Amino acid sequence: MSSxxxxxxxxxxxxxxxxxxxxxxxxxxTVIVLISIELxxxxxxxxxxxFSKYGLNPNIxxxxxxxxxxxxxxxxxxxxxxILMALYRNKRTVNIDEMDSMKN
Amino acid sequence: xxxxWLIPLFPLLSFLILLxxxxxxxxxxxxxxxxxxxxxxxxxxxxxxxRFSEPTFLKKFDWLTIGDLxxxxxxxxxxxxxxxxxxxxxxxxxxxxxxxxxxHGDERMPVFYAYLGLFTFAMLGxxxxxxxxxxxxxxxxxxxxxxxxxxxxxxxEEAKAAAKKAFIMTRIGDVGLLIGMILLFWQTKSFEYSxxxxxxxxxAVSNTMLTLTAILIFIGAVGKSGQFPLHTWLPDAMEGPTPxxxxxxxxxxxxxxxxxxxxxxxxxxxxxxxxxxxxxxxAVTAIFAASIGLVQTDIKRVLAYSTVSQLGYMMLxxxxxxxxxxxxxxxxxxxxxxxxxxxxxxxxxxxxxxxIEEMGGLWKKLKLTGPLFLIGTLAISGVPGLSGFFxxxxxxxxxxxxxxxxxxxxxLIAAFMTAFYMFRLFFMVFTGESxxxxxxxxxxxxxxxxxxxxxxVLAVIAGYVNTPWFGSFLGDWLVDGNEALGHGHIEGPxxxxxxxxxxxxxxxxxxxxxxxxxxxxxxxxxGQGGMLYTVLYNKYYIDEFYxxxxxxxxxxxxxxxxxxxxxxxxxxxKGVSGIVQGLGAMGSKMQTGRAQTYGTVAFxxxxxxAVIFALTGGYLR
Numbered sequence: 001m002s003s004x005x006x007x008x009x010x011x012x013x014x015x016x017x018x019x020x021x022x023x024x025x026x027x028x029x030t031v032i033v034l035i036s037i038e039l040x041x042x043x044x045x046x047x048x049x050x051f052s053k054y055g056l057n058p059n060i061x062x063x064x065x066x067x068x069x070x071x072x073x074x075x076x077x078x079x080x081x082x083i084l085m086a087l088y089r090n091k092r093t094v095n096i097d098e099m100d101s102m103k104n
Numbered sequence: 105x106x107x108x109w110l111i112p113l114f115p116l117l118s119f120l121i122l123l124x125x126x127x128x129x130x131x132x133x134x135x136x137x138x139x140x141x142x143x144x145x146x147x148x149x150x151x152x153x154x155r156f157s158e159p160t161f162l163k164k165f166d167w168l169t170i171g172d173l174x175x176x177x178x179x180x181x182x183x184x185x186x187x188x189x190x191x192x193x194x195x196x197x198x199x200x201x202x203x204x205x206x207x208h209g210d211e212r213m214p215v216f217y218a219y220l221g222l223f224t225f226a227m228l229g230x231x232x233x234x235x236x237x238x239x240x241x242x243x244x245x246x247x248x249x250x251x252x253x254x255x256x257x258x259x260x261e262e263a264k265a266a267a268k269k270a271f272i273m274t275r276i277g278d279v280g281l282l283i284g285m286i287l288l289f290w291q292t293k294s295f296e297y298s299x300x301x302x303x304x305x306x307x308a309v310s311n312t313m314l315t316l317t318a319i320l321i322f323i324g325a326v327g328k329s330g331q332f333p334l335h336t337w338l339p340d341a342m343e344g345p346t347p348x349x350x351x352x353x354x355x356x357x358x359x360x361x362x363x364x365x366x367x368x369x370x371x372x373x374x375x376x377x378x379x380x381x382x383x384x385x386x387a388v389t390a391i392f393a394a395s396i397g398l399v400q401t402d403i404k405r406v407l408a409y410s411t412v413s414q415l416g417y418m419m420l421x422x423x424x425x426x427x428x429x430x431x432x433x434x435x436x437x438x439x440x441x442x443x444x445x446x447x448x449x450x451x452x453x454x455x456x457x458x459x460i461e462e463m464g465g466l467w468k469k470l471k472l473t474g475p476l477f478l479i480g481t482l483a484i485s486g487v488p489g490l491s492g493f494f495x496x497x498x499x500x501x502x503x504x505x506x507x508x509x510x511x512x513x514x515x516l517i518a519a520f521m522t523a524f525y526m527f528r529l530f531f532m533v534f535t536g537e538s539x540x541x542x543x544x545x546x547x548x549x550x551x552x553x554x555x556x557x558x559x560x561v562l563a564v565i566a567g568y569v570n571t572p573w574f575g576s577f578l579g580d581w582l583v584d585g586n587e588a589l590g591h592g593h594i595e596g597p598x599x600x601x602x603x604x605x606x607x608x609x610x611x612x613x614x615x616x617x618x619x620x621x622x623x624x625x626x627x628x629x630x631g632q633g634g635m636l637y638t639v640l641y642n643k644y645y646i647d648e649f650y651x652x653x654x655x656x657x658x659x660x661x662x663x664x665x666x667x668x669x670x671x672x673x674x675x676x677x678k679g680v681s682g683i684v685q686g687l688g689a690m691g692s693k694m695q696t697g698r699a700q701t702y703g704t705v706a707f708x709x710x711x712x713x714a715v716i717f718a719l720t721g722g723y724l725r
């Protein structure tokens with residue numbers, strides 16, 4: 001168990017976060033963008049759990065926090081998808097390039 | 105006398121009332137104006153009589169306090185003020201009454217009376233001010249009042265231009281007054297007349313500064329009193345209604361300049377240079393304006409130039425240290441010149457023209473105006489027995505005794521010219537055959553003739569308050585207890601009086617020969633000196649001279665400034681706004697509305713910040 005060092009978990013979280021960020025900033029399909037955001041959230045969760053085990057004061061708080069984050073992420077995903085549905089009904093597209101109504 | 109402050113307030117009240125409900129009163133607004141000025145007159149007479157037996161009354165209170173500095177406001181009743189109050193309110197009352205007939209049928213009569221009220225208020229306020237600052241405020245108010253009154257027929261281009269000219273020309277003088285006032289305050293730490301005089305007497309002000317301030321203040325008086333070279337507004341101001349000319353150009357506004365010099369007389373006497381300046385400007389103006397008056401054909405313009413010339417006399421008197429002579433002439437002139445203007449108004453009212461070439465033979469038709477005009481003419485010409493004779497004699501004596509033989513000669517020649525052009529006017533208007541096509545010429549209503557009768561009586565008797573024969577009552581009273589003002593009466597050689605009489609009678613005789621008996625052809629003068637005649641007729645081309653020099657320069661300078669404004673100032677402004685607009689356009693182009701772009705920018709910026717953070721170790725030094 002202790003053979004896997006903390007840096008490995010952190011590296012995994014970093015890689016996941018970067019993939020998520022890349023996806024969120026570049027993909028055209030809004031569903032993919034949402035999935036990428038989930039990836040970034042989970043990368044953060046991995047960090048939380050890692051530090052609850054290997055941190056300076058290891059305790060259960062980090063894991064509890066990760067669970068909270070997951071619950072909130074689930075709710076957020078639901079809301080995000082609902083907004084996406086509404087947008088799709090209005091604009092007949094899921095292409096994120098065409099959703100630029102913030103400009104006006 | 106403690107109620108003297110009410111005197112200016114009556115006309116102000118009349119002004120306010122007419123402003124509020126004048127439209128509804130229509131012609132009845134005349135009664136409002138007349139009643140309130142009558143109240144002023146009654147109070148002024150009471151104050152004048154009280155002042156004969158009581159000392160100067162001065163009341164003031166703190167108006168502004170800035171640090172240790174107390175600016176006061178209040179009122180003062182000294183001899184000069186009491187006399188001026190009486191003159192101004194009397195002439196104003198008579199003009200108010202006269203206007204009821206003269207302006208009859210004018211739709212804007214309430215406005216006219218409102219303006220008259222405002223003007224009278226300003227003038228009365230001016231003459232009871234105990235300090236320079238308050239004087240200055242009323243001084244400017246007088247300017248506003250005259251602007252409104254001269255431009256009363258604002259739909260006439262000439263009236264509009266004349267009003268503007270009067271305002272701007274007097275403003276030029278006012279700048280001098282303002283600077284002089286500020287310098288005086290800087291030197292003496294006070295605006296109060298009495299404190300200024302004390303400081304001057306104690307030698308707290310250097311001689312150079314005294315001369316400078318006195319001359320600067322005199323420039324203000326030059327502007328207001330229409331002295332050379334700022335006189336050109338006064339003849340043009342004849343575009344106003346004739347009663348206004350009588351009020352402004354006889355007794356009040358133009359007298360304000362003389363009054364100012366008289367009120368600050370101790371300041372002037374402290375500086376011989378300033379006195380000499382005043383005397384010279386006065387004498388030059390007297391002869392200069394009189395010579396123009398010789399050839400003018402507009403009845404009111406002749407009177408206007410005669411006013412300028414007579415004001416020059418007053419300045420000459422003051423400048424020759426003849427305080428009493430100046431103030432005395434101010435008083436007599438106010439009466440006979442107001443009479444002449446009102447009589448001229450009556451003539452104009454009857455024949456509907458101002459050109460004396462189109463008049464003539466009116467003596468039989470205007471049974472009352474004619475003799476009254478004659479009285480005024482005799483008085484201003486200095487015929488013995490009338491008021492003008494005594495005051496003019498005082499001035500000539502003052503000029504002679506003051507040691508200005510050249511200026512004395514100027515005044516004597518001007519007296520000759522005055523007699524000549526006034527009688528030229530009289531003969532042209534009242535004798536000979538009628539040259540106009542006017543029918544049913546009729547005498548003015550009694551509301552117009554009565555004020556003229558009052559002034560006519562005064563023009564005859566006003567001189568007897570100060571004569572070399574029956575004692576100089578006025579003079580002794582004016583200088584009573586004030587060494588700085590000089591003597592009540594200046595003894596002069598008897599030949600001066602004889603010379604003055606001879607000169608004025610000679611002028612009258614010459615006028616009679618040319619215009620009355622016609623034994624000398626009328627074009628004799630213009631034929632002999634064609635050039636001179638043209639120059640005089642065109643008023644020495646002073647207006648044209650100003651047009652070509654001062655005005656052209658000002659215009660050129662204004663164009664230059666406008667050029668700077670449009671191309672440089674506006675260029676900078678436009679440049680700045682252009683840069684900001686460009687930046688804004690760029691910024692708004694960056695706002696694509698796409699969340700992904702924003703996210704990218706935020707991420708890249710964060711990355712850059714992180715790199716800087718890593719490189720500098722956390723702090724930018």
